[in-house]
Amino acid sequence: MDLNTDLVIVGGGLAGFCAALEAACAGHQVIILEKLAETGGSSAMSGGCLAFAGTDLQAADNIEDSSELLYKDLREVGLFENDDELVRAYVDHQLETYQWLKRAGVQFGAHIEASSGQSVPRVHNVDPADMVRILAAKAKQTGKVQLLTGVAAQRLVQDDAGRVNGVIALKGADSFKVAGRLGVILASGGFNQNAELVHRYAPQYDHAVFIGGAGNVGDGLKMAWKLGADVRDMIYIKGTFGKHPTDETNHHSCLAVYKGAIAVNQDGKRFVNESISYKLLGDACIAQPYGAAYQILDRRILESGDNLTRILDLERRLEEGLMLEADTLEQLAAQIEIPAEALVRTVSDYNSYVDAGHDPDFGRKRLVHEFGELVRIEQPPFYAYPSTAAVFGTYCGLRVDAAMRVIDVFGDPLPGLYAAGEIVGGLHGGAYMTGSALGKAAIFGRIAARTAGSI
Numbered sequence: 001m002d003l004n005t006d007l008v009i010v011g012g013g014l015a016g017f018c019a020a021l022e023a024a025c026a027g028h029q030v031i032i033l034e035k036l037a038e039t040g041g042s043s044a045m046s047g048g049c050l051a052f053a054g055t056d057l058q059a060a061d062n063i064e065d066s067s068e069l070l071y072k073d074l075r076e077v078g079l080f081e082n083d084d085e086l087v088r089a090y091v092d093h094q095l096e097t098y099q100w101l102k103r104a105g106v107q108f109g110a111h112i113e114a115s116s117g118q119s120v121p122r123v124h125n126v127d128p129a130d131m132v133r134i135l136a137a138k139a140k141q142t143g144k145v146q147l148l149t150g151v152a153a154q155r156l157v158q159d160d161a162g163r164v165n166g167v168i169a170l171k172g173a174d175s176f177k178v179a180g181r182l183g184v185i186l187a188s189g190g191f192n193q194n195a196e197l198v199h200r201y202a203p204q205y206d207h208a209v210f211i212g213g214a215g216n217v218g219d220g221l222k223m224a225w226k227l228g229a230d231v232r233d234m235i236y237i238k239g240t241f242g243k244h245p246t247d248e249t250n251h252h253s254c255l256a257v258y259k260g261a262i263a264v265n266q267d268g269k270r271f272v273n274e275s276i277s278y279k280l281l282g283d284a285c286i287a288q289p290y291g292a293a294y295q296i297l298d299r300r301i302l303e304s305g306d307n308l309t310r311i312l313d314l315e316r317r318l319e320e321g322l323m324l325e326a327d328t329l330e331q332l333a334a335q336i337e338i339p340a341e342a343l344v345r346t347v348s349d350y351n352s353y354v355d356a357g358h359d360p361d362f363g364r365k366r367l368v369h370e371f372g373e374l375v376r377i378e379q380p381p382f383y384a385y386p387s388t389a390a391v392f393g394t395y396c397g398l399r400v401d402a403a404m405r406v407i408d409v410f411g412d413p414l415p416g417l418y419a420a421g422e423i424v425g426g427l428h429g430g431a432y433m434t435g436s437a438l439g440k441a442a443i444f445g446r447i448a449a450r451t452a453g454s455i
């Protein structure tokens with residue numbers, strides 16, 4: 001039985017529901033297709049950090065931030081490989097999207113932290129599964145959004161003029177068309193659950209840990225490729241540093257380095273400037289022996305963690321038994337089986353660099369990006385957090401313009417086809433700012449819906 005609506009959205013994660021709510025509020029009928037039995041995708045299992053600038057929460061914490069500073073940081077952390085037009089689109093719509101999410105009922109934690117790529121604290125925390133649930137409920141309340149779970153979009157459909165006007169969908173063995181007068185928004189996430197596709201672009205991560213929504217295998221990307229869509233950032237797939245290599249109970253990274261820890265390899269030696277984007281730390285870590293490292297910290301650094309920000313919740317890792325603890329660095333070295341004299345020398349050298357304000361080995365100046373003063377590692381007990389790089393998302397994909405129209409290999413928009421969220425390439429470029437993937441899902445989802453609705 002074929003279905004008809006105004007707008008078809010593929011994917012029930014953050015991007016899909018933001019697009020659906022935006023379109024429904026503009027008066028359009030929407031059908032969202034979600035291939036799994038449950039909605040949420042990677043969004044619901046994420047760390048819940050969103051990057052916004054100039055918010056009331058930052059002002060309450062006396063943090064001075066602005067769209068311009070966010071723009072500068074996004075470009076810098078992306079190594080200027082990102083698409084200026086997309087960075088502008090993010091920045092121009094971020095504050096209104098933060099306020100829109102709040103109006104929709106999404107609750108942000110009061111405390112703001114600094115993380116990867118941020119020169120001021122701008123991690124805005126949510127419970128990610130709650131956020132998706134709230135937006136889904138809000139979309140449903142409009143009476144204009146129909147959610148079909150367990151239904152996978154398989155192919156895009158074009159009219160005789162080449163305009164995308166629906167998808168072929170599959171539920172069980174039944175195949176049917178879902179037609180959308182306004183077109184189709186692909187919000188089907190990244191493809192980190194497709195090992196073969198990841199290997200094509202990032203073979204160095206073949207043995208990494210992959211964590212993401214089970215449905216994220218690149219369906220949307222392939223559907224758009226078939227129509228000639230172009231791609232961006234494919235060579236920048238990277239793992240995020242800080243994932244415990246063996247623990248399966250807590251799938252989030254732990255970034256003690258951004259609170260002052262150092263990272264050492266199996267030889268007890270530092271190998272990188274720990275303040276850089278955690279994706280670049282991921283690259284550096286995966287190149288070490290066994291693709292593994294330890295974050296080394298002391299009591300003061302442990303206590304400076306933030307239990308509301310999952311990636312900076314250091315004490316929780318200790319409570320979970322994941323953080324190794326010892327009264328001396330020598331004892332800690334014995335626990336993690338690295339040469340004691342090497343670890344003691346590394347920490348002592350690092351402390352002297354902190355005192356001198358100059359790190360001749362790796363040029364570290366800050367805790368994270370341009371933020372925070374370095375601290376000595378000296379107050380027992382000492383801790384080691386085993387860390388590797390985990391690929392939480394692919395963050396590359398379809399080339400879109402600032403209106404989220406999918407662009408083909410010759411630079412022309414594919415009529416009727418829009419994309420938003422992790423399936424979109426070009427925003428992040430060479431590395432990554434914490435919170436910009438969820439931010440991009442929300443901001444670009446709304447823009448895609450507005451563009452589709454204006455046709």
Ligand SMILES: Cc1cc2nc3c(=O)[nH]c(=O)nc-3n(C[C@H](O)[C@H](O)[C@H](O)COP(=O)(O)OP(=O)(O)OC[C@H]3O[C@@H](n4cnc5c(N)ncnc54)[C@H](O)[C@@H]3O)c2cc1C
Nearest residue numbers: 011013015035041042043047049153189215421422437438
């Ligand atoms: C553990 C983890 C922690 C993270 N932490 C953060 C963080 O703190 N901050 C941040 O900014 N980013 C974070 N990320 C990345 C971020 O969560 C994602 O980039 C973002 O949620 C993507 O949103 P989305 O809506 O595009 O995709 P998703 O939320 O993945 O939703 C896509 C949906 O599309 C569905 N789908 C796929 N193919 C089809 C099809 N053919 N038909 C129908 N449905 C389909 C999928 O099943 C899925 O439900 C994290 C990711 C992970 C895995």
